[in-house]
Each structure stands twice: as C-alpha cells, then as structure tokens.
Amino acid sequence: MVWSQAISQRRAVANSLLAIIPISIVGVAVYYLAAGHHVRFDLGIVLAVGGVAGARLGAAIAQKVSDRQLQVAFGILLVVVALRLLL
Amino acid sequence: MNLIEIGVSLVIGLFAGVVSGALGVGGGVVMVPAMVLLLGVDQAVAQGTSLFVILPTAISGVQSHYRRRNLDLQPTIWIGLVGAIFAAGGAYLAVHVDQLHMRQVFALYLLLVGLQSIYKGVRN
Numbered sequence: 001m002v003w004s005q006a007i008s009q010r011r012a013v014a015n016s017l018l019a020i021i022p023i024s025i026v027g028v029a030v031y032y033l034a035a036g037h038h039v040r041f042d043l044g045i046v047l048a049v050g051g052v053a054g055a056r057l058g059a060a061i062a063q064k065v066s067d068r069q070l071q072v073a074f075g076i077l078l079v080v081v082a083l084r085l086l087l
Numbered sequence: 088m089n090l091i092e093i094g095v096s097l098v099i100g101l102f103a104g105v106v107s108g109a110l111g112v113g114g115g116v117v118m119v120p121a122m123v124l125l126l127g128v129d130q131a132v133a134q135g136t137s138l139f140v141i142l143p144t145a146i147s148g149v150q151s152h153y154r155r156r157n158l159d160l161q162p163t164i165w166i167g168l169v170g171a172i173f174a175a176g177g178a179y180l181a182v183h184v185d186q187l188h189m190r191q192v193f194a195l196y197l198l199l200v201g202l203q204s205i206y207k208g209v210r211n
Contacts (some may be wrong), residue, residue: 007187010157011157011158011159013152013160014148014149014152014157015158015159015166017135017145017148017149017152017160018145018149018152018158018160018163018164018167019163019164019166019167019170020141020167020170021142021145021146021149021167022164022167022168022170022171023145023167023170023171023174023203024139024141024142024145024174025142025171026171026172026174026175026178027135027138027140027171027174027175027177027178028135028138028139029175030174030175030178030182031131031132031134031135031138031178031181031182032135034178034179034182034183035182036131036132036182038131038132038134038135038136039108039128039132039135039136039138039139040128040132040135040136040180041136041139042088042152043088043092043096043122043126043128043136044136044137044139046088046093046096046097046100047096047097047099047100047103047118047136047137047140048100048140048143048144048208049097049100050096050097050098050099050100050101050102050103050104050149051100051101051104051107051114051140051144052104052143052144053100053104054100054101054102054103054104054105054106054107054108055103055104055105055107055108055144056104057101057104057105058104058105058106058107058108058109058110059106059108059109061105061108061109062108062109062110067110067161067208067211068208068209068211069208070109070110070208071204071205071207071208071211072111072204072205072209074106074110074112074201074204075201075202075203075204075205075206075207075208076201076205077201078116078197078198078200078201079197079198079202079203080202081091081120081124081197081200081203082120082194082195082197082198082200082201083194083198084120084124084125085120085123085190085191085193085197086191086192086194086195086198087112
C-alpha cells in the first residue's frame with residue numbers, strides 16, 4: 001500500500017492492519033468450521049500474550065542491532081526450518 | 088494445555104513478536120513451523136491458529152491508529168472485504184488439501200522468504 005504517494009508509510013501500516021481484520025476473521029471462521037476445527041483458541045491466546053511482549057522487545061532490539069545482521073540471521077533460520085519441514 | 092505447552096507457546100509467541108517487531112515480518116512464518124515442529128500441531132491447525140493470533144494484535148493496533156486518525160476507512164474496508172473472500176478460498180483449500188502436501192508447500196514458501204531475507208541483508 002506504499003504505492004500511492006498520498007498515503008504515508010504510517011498510514012499504510014495502519015490501513016493494512018485494518019484490512020487484515022476481516023481477512024483474519026473470515027480465515028479463522030473457515031478453518032474452524034471445516035471438519036476437524038482447525039483452530040486452537042487456547043494456544044492462540046498464549047501465543048498472542050507472548051507476541052505482544054515480544055513485539056516491544058523486537059522494536060527495542062531493532063534500534064541496537066543492524067538491519068543487515070538481523071535479516072541474514074533470520075533468513076538462515078528460516079532456510080534451516082524449511083529444510084527441516086521438508087525432510 | 089499443560090504447563091510445558093504453555094511455556095513453549097509463550098516462548099514461541101515472544102520470539103514471533105521479537106521478529107515481527109524488529110524486521111516487520113508477519114509472525115506466521117515463525118509461529119506456524121514452531122507449532123508444527125515443537126508442539127506437534129497439525130499443519131492446518133497451526134495455520135488456522137496463527138490467523139487467529141493476528142486478530143488481537145491488529146485490533147489493538149487499529150484502535151490506536153483510529154485515535155490518531157491514521158485510517159482511510161473506505162478504500163481499506165474494500166481491500167479487506169475482497170481479501171476476506173480470497174482468504175475464505177485459501178482457507179478452504181488449506182483444510183481440504185492433503186496435509187503432507189500443505190506442509191511441503193508451506194516449507195517452500197518459508198524457503199523463499201528466508202532466501203529473500205538473506206539477499207536483502209547481504210545487498211544492503
């Protein structure tokens with residue numbers, strides 16, 4: 001949503017958060033209503049609690065460590081996890 | 088949930104939060120594989136649960152942006168509604184496809200996101 005120059009980066013983030021809400025609600029509903037109830041609400045709530053604390057910590061870390069190091073380290077981790085899932 | 092599951096989930100959530108706070112990456116790329124590999128959750132359940140985790144974060148974010156008048160309600164609602172239709176289709180596919188295939192497709196997606204992140208870091 002950064003394409004429109006009239007919309008600043010901050011507005012883009014805000015609007016994208018708003019657009020995600022109906023997307024997420026419908027997605028969760030379909031996953032849950034399908035046979036097998038593919039949503040663990042208890043697990044989700046615990047993950048969200050950790051996530052809120054982590055997001056603040058992450059923003060603080062981003063101030064101190066360089067983007068490059070974080071991107072490379074995270075990328076390597078994802079590649080390893082992807083291979084683990086495949087093999 | 089037993090205490091170990093709760094502890095592991097808190098750590099997974101924390102790590103997903105750190106990564107998204109620091110790099111702006113969605114938490115799903117961390118939470119979904121972590122649920123599958125560390126908690127033994129089915130691929131589809133991990134994906135459905137990860138979608139659910141987005142909700143409280145997005146709602147609290149939207150509240151604060153609404154107060155600061157950062158939202159363009161009309162165009163965004165349309166984007167959200169069209170997105171929701173496709174999300175329904177995607178979710179329907181995800182629960183009906185063979186879970187092993189779903190996991191492999193997800194792993195390929197992770198591989199691409201990982202390689203892209205390494206490329207960005209090296210290029211910068």
